[in-house]
Amino acid sequence: MAIARFWRENESRYNMQGKKCGVCQKVYFPARDMCPKCRRDSMGMMKKIQLTGKGEVISYSIIHDGLPEFHMQIPYTIAIIELEEGVRITGQIVDCKPDCVDIGSKVESVFRKLGEEGKSGVIHYGYKFKLI
């Protein structure tokens, strides 16, 4: 199943660890081993960077008919968030009514269950966001 794939990504899902290009200083999340802009110059210059998990909502959408793993939480909000480091990522906003989220809302990451492979399967964890 997907156990191995999820497991390999635990470091970025659990701890929001990205990589920063030592040449142009651009931050990548998920982490990349090479900067697409600086290409060969960035080889060996990509440094691990711990993202703060803080950012701002750029765009959002309220989901009324979501994936089966989220059906307990309908309606819920999925947002594109620009983190302080300039990276844009997608994440669920939890612990608020959907109408509380706005463009420009400040958020920070929280640690939540992302899903599970049935009642007897492995549980996946990672980041979501809450309003601050």
Place this chain on the structure above:
Amino acid sequence: MSVGIVSYGGYVPYYRIEAGSIGAVWGVDGTARGKGLGIIRKSVPSPDEDVITISVEAARKAMKCCKVDPEKIGAMYVGSESHPYAVKPTGTIVAEAIRAAPNLTVADMEFACKAGTAGIQACMGLVSSGMIEYGMAIGADTSQGAPGDALEYSASAGGAAFLIGKKDLVAEINHTLSFTTDTPDFWRREGQMYPRHGGRFTGTPAYFKHINSCAKMLFDKMGTKSEDYDHAIFHQPNGKFPLRVGGAMGFSKEQLEHGLLTPIIGNTYSGAVPLALTNVLDHAKPGDKIFVVSYGSGAGADGFDITVTDNIKKHRKKKWQPLSELMDNFELLDYATYAKFRGKINMGGVT
């Protein structure tokens, strides 16, 4: 040689349900029943929260408020009776999520409502012996009461983490001791969803006997009396028991105030005394003395004599978020939504 709390953090989920909303479904006056138990509302975990996520939030809060490198944590013990996995320790995921892995020992603990304080004791031993520099002890639960059962008014969710060490202590643990017997007051068999309790058997021979015996041992050992302490914390399965057990020892309402959270968040089981201790530390002044006795069914009690240090002021810097902020910011649920969130609705196998 001193050992104690280097940093701490508590976490309570965002959702709540009031006693009145629970009673309404079962045809009883829930508000009156809540009053009898000393519980106004209790916390409810979101469907994407469990003991692992609660433990991670509490542990991260503790690590944010100190300068300790997480890789220096040599042991992690998570105490709970609602670990998400029966086999695979909660602590493995928590350790990874605070970057304490891989050079540490991890084990999950279980002793009903006192598994968290048992973890503090284990960490104290390892730190005192010099085997490890820092240990992290967490008490957290997402406990359930069977629908309509008295426990449904109290069983809630939350947890707290303590970084135990020798240097830069915010609170020194002067002494700890325990009192343990074989008492079948409350239990849950493997594979059962809800715990069972021995009705009236849960009070006098269980909670009161163990807490009183442990407290007496601690007073005798330290040569102290109730008036020597600024704060007292007792396990709180409801809002009444701690006032009764503490009152009989001579503790005033003021001494018990900051350590009594059950009326507004419910009984967080393994999280109860740990969360109460974080709230007391949030309010304490340097030099304050704290008397703590936890209780776990089965049964046992752990006592702690604690002195707050000057470092508590440093702890309350930029990244510190008092527990009261999480306790005061909540959204109320109706019973139907609560039942859905807690998996009490039979989905006919479609999960």
